Amino acid sequence: MYNKWLLNKPVKKGIQPKIDISDDKLVSRPLVIERFKKILQPDKDHSYYHLVCSEHGTGKITLVRIASNEVGCGVLYVNIPANLSELDKAFGKAINFAYERISVTRQWLRKINSDDTPKLSECAKALQTFRHASEMYKAKYDKPIVIVYDNVSHLVHKNPEILDILQDDAKHNADDRKYIAVFVCSEGSVPQRMESRSAWSRAKTPVMEIGDLSEEESMEYLIKNHKIKEVYAKKLFDLVGGHIIELKIVADDFLAGQKFEIIKQQVLDKVEKKFKSAQLLPNDQYYELGKSLICDLLKSNELSFLEFKNYFDRAEKLNEVLDSNIFSYHPEKNIVTFQSQSVKSYIQEKANIFHIYENFKIIEID
Known part of the structure; x- marks a missing residue:
């Protein structure tokens, strides 16, 4: 009951994830942000969960956080950490759980690793409090809550069972139209694993992909944001393409005199x-x-x-x-x-x- 009460605040106001990039270095991609915002604002009968993919270094985390901040109400954001020992804290922070009292991932792992391992659907009961809040939110606002799981690629190699739990729960709650989950990952093993499971039946297809910057966007980034002359900007683009992280690295090196x-x-x-x-x-x-x-x-x-x-x-x-x-x-x-x-x-x-x-x-x- 205490956790149900704690969850009211983030559900009403939404989570405001921090954006660690200055405005002068930000590459504006309004079409991508608007497409993601549509996912974060489902209608009351929406019955699918979503997978958003991109390669490492395309700036997806920043774009996802911008869209989440702009939508605000009814959007919860969980940043999956690389260190699984910090996942309880990340999950608890996102939904305002008193995770000292109820450790979500510790319960999952204890059940997964026990000798009498239960079915994954039983492990998903750890999200019961969140589902209860989702029902209350939908009754009041006539639309489902959206929860964004960012960086789920951190789970697929070391703890794929937790990814499976989240996917199964997303599927069941999409069926029941209680809440909508959005999984954000780097392309690779995550889409393959999720597509191979029966829970994929409730995933919205085609999957949304965030690609590299176009040549026009890349040139504007190099010329406008980094003040690099066009002739050199073109050489840098031809070398690394529109991969935003690689563009930043080569731009910084070039401006440093290399x-x-x-x-x-x-x-x-x-x-x-x-x-x-x-x-x-x-x-x-x-x-x-x-x-x-x-x-x-x-x-x-x-x-x-x-x-x-x-x-x-x-x-x-x-x-x-x-x-x-x-x-x-x-x-x-x-x-x-x-x-x-x-x-x-x-x-x-x-x-x-x-x-x-x-x-x-x-x-x-x-």
């Missing part, structure tokens, strides 16, 4: 470490497989997920390569592409080791 060739080599060295981790370099485990895959992907710029899957004889191999930040799975279109322009730049620079010869037209990478 020559473009040095910046380029630093970018390529970083990408090479990704290829090394993915075991796609000569004499590595996936080198031969990777050569064919890279050539086929260069020809069309994208592969269907089924075409990509056909390169692997085991799901473990596929997930290992897909999680290496060389390739990117896009659930909205069910396709796989290169993860970034910097990956393409590396392949172009190292065409010889992947047997992509100068007389082969696919070397002309966009």
Whole structure:
């Protein structure tokens, strides 16, 4: 009863997540924000939960927080921490739980790890207080509460069972039209796991994806926000594309006086470490497989997920390569592409080791 009472305040006012970026460095993406705000303002009969995906470094966290702040009332925001031991605190803060009295994730983990492990639907009872508040909110405002789970990628490798609990609960409450959950993640294993479960039947499709900045947005960011001349801004964009984190890094290095060739080599060295981790370099485990895959992907710029899957004889191999930040799975279109322009730049620079010869037209990478 105490927790039900505590939950009233954040439900009425909404959570205001902190935005850790100054206005002069913020890239305005009003179309993305407006699309997300529509998700955060469902009508009373809305019966789906949502998955929002993007690659690391696209600025999705900032965009999600801006939209959550602008909508305010009826939106709760949970930032899933990388350290699971802090998840109780994050969850408790978001819904104003007295988590010293009721430890949500500790209950889940105790049940998951016990000898007589119950069904996941039983673990989901830990959200009973939130569901009760959702019913009261809908009765008063004639629309469901929305809860945003940001950074759920932190759960998929070490504690996928908690992600499953949240997904099952989202499905059941979408069925009952009590509350709407929004899962925000980096592309990779999260969409694949969630899509493979029966609870996916209540997910809103197609999945919303937040992509890189367009060339126009990237050039405006470099020229307007960083005061870089157009000719140099174009060279930086051609190197890393519209990936906002990479753009910021190369822009900062350029403004610090580093020559473009040095910046380029630093970018390529970083990408090479990704290829090394993915075991796609000569004499590595996936080198031969990777050569064919890279050539086929260069020809069309994208592969269907089924075409990509056909390169692997085991799901473990596929997930290992897909999680290496060389390739990117896009659930909205069910396709796989290169993860970034910097990956393409590396392949172009190292065409010889992947047997992509100068007389082969696919070397002309966009």
